Amino acid sequence: MQRCVVKAALWHCNLRSRSVVAKASSRCLHTSSAHLSDSALLTEDRASNASLSFASCDAEKLSGEQQYQMHNLVQGKWQQTSKSIELLDPLNGEKFISVPDTSLEEILPFVQSLRACPKSGLHNPLKNPERYLLYGEVMAKAAHLLKQPQVETFFARLIQRVSPKSFAQAVGEVVVTQKFLENFSGDQVRFLARSFAVPGNHPGQLSTGMRWPYGPVAIITPFNFPLEIPALQVLGALFMGNKPILKVDSKVSIVMEQFVRLLHECGMPLTDMDFINSDGPVMNKLLLEAEPKTTLFTGSSKVAEKLAVDLKGRVKLEDAGFDWKILGPDVQHEDYVAWVCDQDAYACSGQKCSAQSILFMHENWAKQNFVEKLKNLAARRKLDDLTIGPVLTVTTELVLDHIENLLAIPCARLEFGGKPLTNHNIPDVYGALEPTAVFVPLKEILRNEENFALATTEIFGPFQLLTEYKHEDLPLVLEACERMHAHLTAAVVSNDVLFLQEVLSNTVNGTTYAGIRARTTGAPQNHWFGPAGDPRGAGIGTPEAIKLVWSCHREIIQDVGPIPDSWKTPHCT
Numbered sequence: 001m002q003r004c005v006v007k008a009a010l011w012h013c014n015l016r017s018r019s020v021v022a023k024a025s026s027r028c029l030h031t032s033s034a035h036l037s038d039s040a041l042l043t044e045d046r047a048s049n050a051s052l053s054f055a056s057c058d059a060e061k062l063s064g065e066q067q068y069q070m071h072n073l074v075q076g077k078w079q080q081t082s083k084s085i086e087l088l089d090p091l092n093g094e095k096f097i098s099v100p101d102t103s104l105e106e107i108l109p110f111v112q113s114l115r116a117c118p119k120s121g122l123h124n125p126l127k128n129p130e131r132y133l134l135y136g137e138v139m140a141k142a143a144h145l146l147k148q149p150q151v152e153t154f155f156a157r158l159i160q161r162v163s164p165k166s167f168a169q170a171v172g173e174v175v176v177t178q179k180f181l182e183n184f185s186g187d188q189v190r191f192l193a194r195s196f197a198v199p200g201n202h203p204g205q206l207s208t209g210m211r212w213p214y215g216p217v218a219i220i221t222p223f224n225f226p227l228e229i230p231a232l233q234v235l236g237a238l239f240m241g242n243k244p245i246l247k248v249d250s251k252v253s254i255v256m257e258q259f260v261r262l263l264h265e266c267g268m269p270l271t272d273m274d275f276i277n278s279d280g281p282v283m284n285k286l287l288l289e290a291e292p293k294t295t296l297f298t299g300s301s302k303v304a305e306k307l308a309v310d311l312k313g314r315v316k317l318e319d320a321g322f323d324w325k326i327l328g329p330d331v332q333h334e335d336y337v338a339w340v341c342d343q344d345a346y347a348c349s350g351q352k353c354s355a356q357s358i359l360f361m362h363e364n365w366a367k368q369n370f371v372e373k374l375k376n377l378a379a380r381r382k383l384d385d386l387t388i389g390p391v392l393t394v395t396t397e398l399v400l401d402h403i404e405n406l407l408a409i410p411c412a413r414l415e416f417g418g419k420p421l422t423n424h425n426i427p428d429v430y431g432a433l434e435p436t437a438v439f440v441p442l443k444e445i446l447r448n449e450e451n452f453a454l455a456t457t458e459i460f461g462p463f464q465l466l467t468e469y470k471h472e473d474l475p476l477v478l479e480a481c482e483r484m485h486a487h488l489t490a491a492v493v494s495n496d497v498l499f500l501q502e503v504l505s506n507t508v509n510g511t512t513y514a515g516i517r518a519r520t521t522g523a524p525q526n527h528w529f530g531p532a533g534d535p536r537g538a539g540i541g542t543p544e545a546i547k548l549v550w551s552c553h554r555e556i557i558q559d560v561g562p563i564p565d566s567w568k569t570p571h572c573t
């Protein structure tokens with residue numbers, strides 16, 4: 001608790017150097033215990049610097065003056081490419097990171113690396129089983145290291161530098177990742193590959209169902225969770241015996257570059273995974289040539305659908321989420337529910353695949369001035385602490401156009417926001433918008449295909465649609481949910497059991513929260529997170545998600561006899 005307070009305070013003091021952060025945190029942690037001598041503090045400082053020995057950059061110092069050159073990792077070696085792209089600091093437009101821009105001529109080592117991995121993987125229940133234990137060991141060490149305050153802060157600050165979000169949101173990602181590492185320490189990796197056996201028809205026959213790897217695999221992940229998504233997916237792939245190539249959105253891939261270095265420090269073999277930075281077309285070509293046996297893609301539906309065709313269906317997808325929340329008839333704990341709505345719609349400036357995109361308010365809530373509460377909460381957000389910040393994939397103009405189009409629908413109205421942020425240096429390539437809510441009547445949303453498509457367009461920014469329904473119109477709400485295309489997260493905010501039953505039994509979203517505390521965002525590592533309703537849907541976080549995405553079923557039927565002495569050749573059949 002104290003630690004968080006220190007971090008928040010340091011964030012407000014703004015961009016202090018890493019060693020200052022380290023010292024302040026370690027001192028504060030001990031304020032309640034006996035006073036430490038100076039030499040003890042010195043030893044502790046040395047230990048904390050040692051815990052960052054894997055890092056090759058300083059999260060605080062990245063700037064035009066001290067640009068950092070990133071590397072690819074292939075066949076166990078960190079390498080540069082002939083060209084790099086220079087990233088702009090999303091808060092001031094300064095060039096601060098150079099990312100390898102792998103060209104078509106440079107993909108061969110990656111293709112060879114993947115092709116060198118057999119379909120039976122680097123390990124499986126019958127081959128190199130000691131590697132399950134190795135990963136249990138690596139996870140135990142990495143979990144310990146990531147829990148060190150200096151390491152936790154290093155990753156949280158690095159995340160903030162490239163994907164601006166509040167410290168609480170950034171550190172949340174680190175905590176989820178750390179818990180995931182803890183979850184798969186010790187024997188837990190081998191338990192993922194637990195087999196089962198079914199007795200056969202005669203002596204010597206026994207069928208065994210096994211979790212088998214795919215071998216060479218690929219992972220493509222987006223900008224919004226620079227650590228949580230790629231770390232959990234790449235480790236899941238490795239646990240099950242695959243050899244992954246990882247490509248993270250170049251805008252944020254520095255975070256995983258550093259995390260892979262941390263894994264190496266904790267004993268992960270250098271050649272177990274490759275890490276590439278390139279544009280989409282180069283990656284596409286690489287995939288076509290290397291033919292990974294499966295590719296996990298997290299990102300936009302458009303790219304997901306293209307990959308599904310290009311890779312002949314060998315994909316697992318976590319694509320768009322036009323995530324809905326329904327407030328049921330039982331109005332209670334309005335302040336709490338409003339706060340959750342504010343977090344779900346606007347934390348990380350709305351750039352979560354789980355963000356609340358539409359809020360269906362039962363008339364009972366609407367009568368309670370609920371929108372006013374939402375408006376007041378949204379007004380607290382500010383650029384200073386990144387509770388609102390740059391939008392990395394959508395420009396301000398695009399969102400303003402979208403708002404204008406929505407407002408052309410009869411009886412639609414702007415509830416709050418709708419204006420660009422002011423007094424900032426966010427470069428024009430990124431968006432900067434106030435938290436915004438537009439109300440559109442439910443009947444208008446459903447009126448025709450055009451309105452429905454417009455109202456359910458996912459805006460990856462601080463934007464949500466509000467609507468209201470009368471008690472007898474619940475079927476219209478359910479119709480809207482049925483007509484949506486992506487079914488990722490959802491929330492049914494009610495403790496009315498029959499209402500919950502009605503909504504839950506008629507909808508499909510993969511990660512659905514139900515009850516008065518229901519939310520759409522913030523799934524930790526212990527909640528399955530992924531879409532439902534699509535056989536290509538991926539999951540992340542839990543043992544079930546790992547097994548589903550990163551292994552397939554193999555049945556080995558042992559049939560060793562004995563063959564009875566009385567056996568004679570039967571008639572043919």
Ligand SMILES: N[C@@H](CCC=O)C(=O)O
Nearest residue numbers: 229352354521522523540
């Ligand atoms: N845990 C994050 C999503 C991570 C995506 O795979 C959330 O719930 O918003």
